[in-house]
Amino acid sequence: MIKLVDFLTIKPEDYRNYKIHFATGANDKKAPYRKFLINEFEEWQADQTNKNFNREYVISLIYYDKDIWLFGGIYKVNNQTPQPISHNNGWNGWHYDLTLIDNQSDMIGRVFVYYKKEFRASYPCLELQTKNGANPVDICVYSILDKRVTINDFTGFDNVNISYQTLKYIIENNIPTWKSALSNVKGVYLIVDTLSGKQYVGSAYGEDCIWQRWSEYAKNGHGGNIELKEILHNNGIDYRNNFKYSILEVCNMNLGNEYIIERETYWKEVLMTRKFGMNSN
Numbered sequence: 001m002i003k004l005v006d007f008l009t010i011k012p013e014d015y016r017n018y019k020i021h022f023a024t025g026a027n028d029k030k031a032p033y034r035k036f037l038i039n040e041f042e043e044w045q046a047d048q049t050n051k052n053f054n055r056e057y058v059i060s061l062i063y064y065d066k067d068i069w070l071f072g073g074i075y076k077v078n079n080q081t082p083q084p085i086s087h088n089n090g091w092n093g094w095h096y097d098l099t100l101i102d103n104q105s106d107m108i109g110r111v112f113v114y115y116k117k118e119f120r121a122s123y124p125c126l127e128l129q130t131k132n133g134a135n136p137v138d139i140c141v142y143s144i145l146d147k148r149v150t151i152n153d154f155t156g157f158d159n160v161n162i163s164y165q166t167l168k169y170i171i172e173n174n175i176p177t178w179k180s181a182l183s184n185v186k187g188v189y190l191i192v193d194t195l196s197g198k199q200y201v202g203s204a205y206g207e208d209c210i211w212q213r214w215s216e217y218a219k220n221g222h223g224g225n226i227e228l229k230e231i232l233h234n235n236g237i238d239y240r241n242n243f244k245y246s247i248l249e250v251c252n253m254n255l256g257n258e259y260i261i262e263r264e265t266y267w268k269e270v271l272m273t274r275k276f277g278m279n280s281n
Contacts (some may be wrong), residue, residue: 001140014128017056022122024063024166038169052123062202071111109148117138154181164243171218184212200278203264205257227278
């Protein structure tokens, strides 16, 4: 397999100019990958908890699966003195001015690399000599896709497990495969508060079915539900970014609405969302 440094034509004497960013989420390892799918990775990467980018270039590798990372591009650090920033949720950090450079930029989102990272640091220097395992310069290209990974392809109801931000992106961009799939089935869905772990069971059986119901959630995060409204009222509108959406059951369009409501009740009892979750009825 070809080494990543050879693929990127980085010479040994230039290793000291690069850092690698192994991009993972603190609570959800694939959070940066999901940001990449909705074109928000660059913005996400620019805001750092610490002063992590103290070299001229950053090679972005985005966590995809165990030991598999997606190539996210090479960025020039325009100013190694970042600006202090604060977010509305109380997060404080540093904002970097980064510019994507044209080095294999057409391979962003297409190249996966293999690297068994056996150290905790997420921002190692390229020339790091590890005590155990392979060094960063030994990262190898694992596979190359014909086209960039994208959220445009709906991969099945059983695979739906998306954040509020992803849902909003799908709805606002009317992504055809998602709209077609979600507009043609009635069903029962689940919303999870990823901070508290509490769950909300709902159902969709109106015109355009799940697509229509989830479009309401995309607008404001609560979709008119009293319980979710109260949560956002108490915690602020940005709290909706902690919600995740999945589908428990899909039903034929010919089935009556009463049946869908019965299935909703069934799932509420199974998951005990009236006692321990966010369903009040």
